[in-house]
Amino acid sequence: MSISSPLLNEGGTKENYSFLVNKQKAFFRKEQTKNVSFRLAALKKLKDAIKVNEQEIMAALKTDLNKSELDAYAAEIGFVLAELTFTIKNLSSWVKTKSVKTPMTHFGSTSYIYSEPYGVALIIAPWNYPFQLAIAPLIGAIAAGNCAVLKPSELTPKTSEVLAKLINGLYPEEFVSVVEGGVETSTALLEEKFDYIFFTGSVPVGKIIMEAAAKNLTPVTLELGGKSPCIVHDDANIKVAAKRVAWGKFTNAGQTCIAPDYLYVHKNVKDKFLSEFKNTIKELYGENPLRNPDYTHIVSERHFKRLEGFLDNGQVYSGGKTDSDTLAIEPTVLTNISWDDLIMQDEIFGPILPVMEYSHLSEVLDGIHNHPKPLALYIFTENNQVQQTVLNSVSFGGGCVNDTVYHFVSPHLPFGGVGPSGIGSYHGKGSFDTFSHKKSVLKQTTLFDIPFRYPNFKNGLKML
Ligand code: NAD
Numbered sequence: 001m002s003i004s005s006p007l008l009n010e011g012g013t014k015e016n017y018s019f020l021v022n023k024q025k026a027f028f029r030k031e032q033t034k035n036v037s038f039r040l041a042a043l044k045k046l047k048d049a050i051k052v053n054e055q056e057i058m059a060a061l062k063t064d065l066n067k068s069e070l071d072a073y074a075a076e077i078g079f080v081l082a083e084l085t086f087t088i089k090n091l092s093s094w095v096k097t098k099s100v101k102t103p104m105t106h107f108g109s110t111s112y113i114y115s116e117p118y119g120v121a122l123i124i125a126p127w128n129y130p131f132q133l134a135i136a137p138l139i140g141a142i143a144a145g146n147c148a149v150l151k152p153s154e155l156t157p158k159t160s161e162v163l164a165k166l167i168n169g170l171y172p173e174e175f176v177s178v179v180e181g182g183v184e185t186s187t188a189l190l191e192e193k194f195d196y197i198f199f200t201g202s203v204p205v206g207k208i209i210m211e212a213a214a215k216n217l218t219p220v221t222l223e224l225g226g227k228s229p230c231i232v233h234d235d236a237n238i239k240v241a242a243k244r245v246a247w248g249k250f251t252n253a254g255q256t257c258i259a260p261d262y263l264y265v266h267k268n269v270k271d272k273f274l275s276e277f278k279n280t281i282k283e284l285y286g287e288n289p290l291r292n293p294d295y296t297h298i299v300s301e302r303h304f305k306r307l308e309g310f311l312d313n314g315q316v317y318s319g320g321k322t323d324s325d326t327l328a329i330e331p332t333v334l335t336n337i338s339w340d341d342l343i344m345q346d347e348i349f350g351p352i353l354p355v356m357e358y359s360h361l362s363e364v365l366d367g368i369h370n371h372p373k374p375l376a377l378y379i380f381t382e383n384n385q386v387q388q389t390v391l392n393s394v395s396f397g398g399g400c401v402n403d404t405v406y407h408f409v410s411p412h413l414p415f416g417g418v419g420p421s422g423i424g425s426y427h428g429k430g431s432f433d434t435f436s437h438k439k440s441v442l443k444q445t446t447l448f449d450i451p452f453r454y455p456n457f458k459n460g461l462k463m464l
Helices: 014-029 036-052 054-065 069-094 132-143 157-168 183-190 203-216 238-254 270-285 301-308 361-369 384-393 429-434
Strands: 098-100 110-117 120-124 147-151 176-178 196-200 220-223 229-232 262-266 315-318 332-335 352-358 376-380 398-401 436-443
Touching: 014 120, 014 147, 014 183, 036 054, 036 069, 036 132, 054 069, 054 157, 069 132, 069 238, 069 429, 120 132, 120 183, 132 147, 132 157, 132 176, 132 196, 132 429, 147 183, 157 176, 183 203, 196 203, 203 220, 229 238, 229 361, 238 270, 238 352, 238 376, 262 270, 270 315, 270 332, 270 352, 352 361, 361 384, 376 384, 429 436
Parallel strands: 120 147, 120 196, 147 176, 196 220, 229 262, 229 376, 262 352, 332 352, 376 398
Antiparallel strands: 098 110, 110 436, 315 332
């Protein structure tokens, strides 16, 4: 049944990739993937295989990122199993052709929207949730009836290997195939003419992807990153805010695209919040997080060094220690930070939280508006008016009121960025819609003809 083609891994040639894409195109033309039972069977197979290989997936995540079993299950395996269950349950209704209204001017005709697969999709995944961010888009691609080539991140090689073994062992390569490799592989794949490209990763690489897609006018989804603000207002429930911000920021050692990147805290509650926050970090990660066996490490030495370079910004309020042998960095809070500091120039993507204080909400809104539209935003306040002011004023991908990160795991909330933080969205039905072209069709009667559109329209309604 399965084909893991070594030629397609790092070092694969352009001919290999062209061969694979053409093979998938030929398979797509056979229209088997348009059959809903085919898609459901493929999704069920994937669900079963993930369950069977749970231990192997968790072990790979431990090797690559020192992810604890809890984190690996909740944020990677459990998440995709839930997406699979939801998709399998609802797919038969999502695929139905939708009958829509027809205006009086189109009397005699009926209107429909068909959800059709694009064809052959390319999915490029990052390293921070290397299993989930590869499989979740694949679920959408399969559900919508596409073939797919999936390229995992080279920075988490063990997970990449497990993905290749799992997927290439499950499906024939003309339907779905994992191609392992780094930038060279990605670049070579991007030279092929795909029908859809789904990319998750950084903003600079997102621009490279969009440029490559533009050459063939290939539609894209770009799931990118950026600096996601978190605001703690003066009336916030401080204890709850401290816990939820600490969890959202430090889970996966801050290597989460929607982690609160920086914190704006009202000056009246700053001291109370910071002291509560420090205690919460201790509760969650212990006295010495660097020795906590379940604390996620930084993915590579390059990223570790980049993050270490931020530790002399402002003042270390708590944390600040690092271990270069294990590439671990303590959950760290920096105060006395301004927008001029190095740490405020780009997405942090690590366990360091810079804190700025404010007196008026307008300072926060000005600060956010002067920077690219964020992927996520979090506001902690009990005041409905403050919530509405922030939600109405700031454009951001998605977010939470009085929580962090949790919006990501609802299949009813399409997830994505806006402008510089991303284009398009997915999750739940959103994934099916993302990988489906919505084809609008008008079915016209031939029993009569309304002549107004024709140059000699004086003759009135004409029976044909
Ligand atoms: P990255 O952009 O460096 O890499 C992502 C993928 O692109 C990898 O598979 C990599 O091999 C490939 N790639 C890298 N350079 C390339 C190039 N020049 N040409 C073609 N392909 C290339 O991102 P990353 O470091 O793996 O992930 C971190 C970034 O991803 C952060 O910015 C984070 O915010 C973002 N992210 C976003 C989401 C989201 O859902 N919006 C989720 C996770 C991560």
